[in-house]
Amino acid sequence: MLFNSYEFLLAFLPLAVLGYFALKGHGNLFLVAASLFFYAWWRVEFIALLIASIAVNFTIGRAIVQRAARGEATKALLVAGIAFDLLLLGYFKYANFFAENVAALLGIAVPKLDVVLPIGISFFTFTQIAFLVDAHQKKAAEPNLTNYALFVTYFPHLLAGPILHHREMMPQFADASLKRVDWDNVARGLALLAIGLAKKVLIADPLSVWANAGFAAAPTLGFGDAWLATLCYTLQLYFDFSGYTDMALGMALMMNIRLPENFNSPYRSRNLQDFWRRWHMTLMRFLRDYVYIPLGGNRRGATLTAAFLVLTFTLGGLWHGANWTFVLWGLANGLGLVVVRLWSRTGIAMPVFLAWAITFLAVNLGWVLFRAPDLATAGSMYQALVGAHGFGALTVTEWRWIPSLPQLTLASAATNWDNVSTFITLLAAGFIAAWPRNSMAIVREMRFGWPLQAATALALVAGVLALANPTEFLYFNF
Incomplete structure (x- = not known):
């Protein structure tokens, strides 16, 4: 169910x-x-x-x-x-x-x-x-x-x-x-449930069409298409998984049960260490308390600390699935954290926007391994991302791998509204992911009144109306 x-x-x-x-x-x-x-x-x-x-x-x-x-x-x-x-x-x-x-x-x-x-x-x-x-x-x-x-x-x-x-x-x-019954908790829980449902069915699911089609056509993608596909997956994964978490925390809160937070605006992070403090926080807590610290944590010197980090994240990658793509993804993140630690020792402060851009790029590239069904597909996507399959301009007329979209022009936009709306969804998703106040902050700080009631009802109705063909949450596979 x-x-x-x-x-x-x-x-x-x-x-x-x-x-x-x-x-x-x-x-x-x-x-x-x-x-x-x-x-x-x-x-x-x-x-x-x-x-x-x-x-x-x-x-x-x-x-x-x-x-x-x-x-x-x-x-x-x-x-x-x-x-x-x-x-x-x-x-x-x-x-x-x-x-x-x-x-x-x-x-x-x-x-x-x-x-x-x-x-x-x-x-x-x-x-x-x-x-x-x-x-x-x-x-x-x-x-x-x-x-x-x-x-x-x-x-x-x-x-x-x-x-x-x-x-x-x-x-x-x-x-x-x-x-x-605590009606305050019921109201806040229902609002969080509505936000999570909207994340899943109004943002993640539409983006999945482009992400899935892009990875399926990885060997033939051009430069622009490859970046579009990976960006769609980066945002799809966040809104899908955080949407599930919001729904879980919301329905528990309706019963006066408080589950631990699992996301805290991860795509606003300015380094990889900060990202992993904000993404899937309860898994990171488990790996820290029951793998990293028992191994020795920070107590065994810089070299062993680096080795423990890499080993912990490699095991974390394997936890996600029985595939070498997950192992390499975990390994890459572990090595990335070692690089972050080494950089912090230099004492050089990186400009905020540059720090964010490098972090987001690293995470986005890492998700290629996470999403690819095998190493061959991941390799093809990485080749496309550096232009090995061509540097065609990123224009809507070239998104030929999108199902039911052989060619989209302004003249045909009216007959391809689903694809235009998905592009709008992509832009909106990026804006929401970068917004300082995430769903948990909104629910904690919300004030009761008709605007909130109307917004919650609208989100629930919109979400329910989009349930004709429900899809599984991505983390059901892990």
Whole structure:
């Protein structure tokens, strides 16, 4: 079931919110059942996998907490729990990838494994690993089964995050005062939901047409076309993923639950380090706390710190998918962060606009690897971006790779309104991405009154009217 679908927005979500408040003391159990139903809507057979993962991690986590309270060793249990999680994730997400690469290395034929990737497995696996580690470090209290199950399955975050910490969620689930309707939270949550929906269906989805067509035609793109396609994807990815996050945070807020922020105007960043403090913030928090710092963080000298950065981001790239494009994307970002650290030591202050332009260019080029289905496509796109396929002028008459747009001229603009509107969307997306006040700031600072009510209603109506052919959020693939 997609957030951007009629059945979710007009049936599931209202019933979930009403049931949560109506049942009060049993609201958490109701939300667990609703979340499992939500997950089963995709493929019911994977419910058993999700429940098994919760059962194993809850049992091990509770045992770790109890042993730690008695002063007993818990490392063996921690290793067993993490091994279980990584083996589960490794089989479903990476089995084919590793089998194919081992076969290529040894020069043997290996049959392709028929493994279906369970949606959301990366997110609920990382969430539970974080709980086990915190339990081992005595940062977690003994969990309540219902609240723990809700912590993992809570439908707003289940499929694409944000990645949660138990310490920020468990107290909220246990707080009886949050089971009463707070109309202020309902209004702000609904506004955030409307903003997220508009980001997805009114900005990200139209841009996807040009981005998808451009990458599909990468070997034949000219210079201008290639830059247009990559820019469309750069903005599509941001509005798609941040749109999902806004919807998730908005619907949770309607139930008085505050999920952690995941985006903070990342395309306004002036260096790569700042970008990764603003983009997918909960994943960066996880990688920092559970990979980078345990490796040694900043405590082992400049050389090892650089190596830890590169390794952490390479693993972060692999987390996104079983493809060498993701590995190289992570590696490139890790190396980029090392360059930023070295530059900061020079003490030279770069002009603000130049710093922003270099950062945005680096991120945009990195997304080519992130989007390309394989290294060959990425290579073709990079060649096009430097003019290897020609330096044709960037004019609308040359966007021949756009579906249903063999040639667009001013004379034919009226009959190609969909493509003209997408170009307008591209310009608007760039402006919005650079605007200082993002969706979270708008909702925090908003004042109630008819202008806000009208804007929220307009955004919701426009979003719902655009739901004829809902598409999956991009991060469902990760």
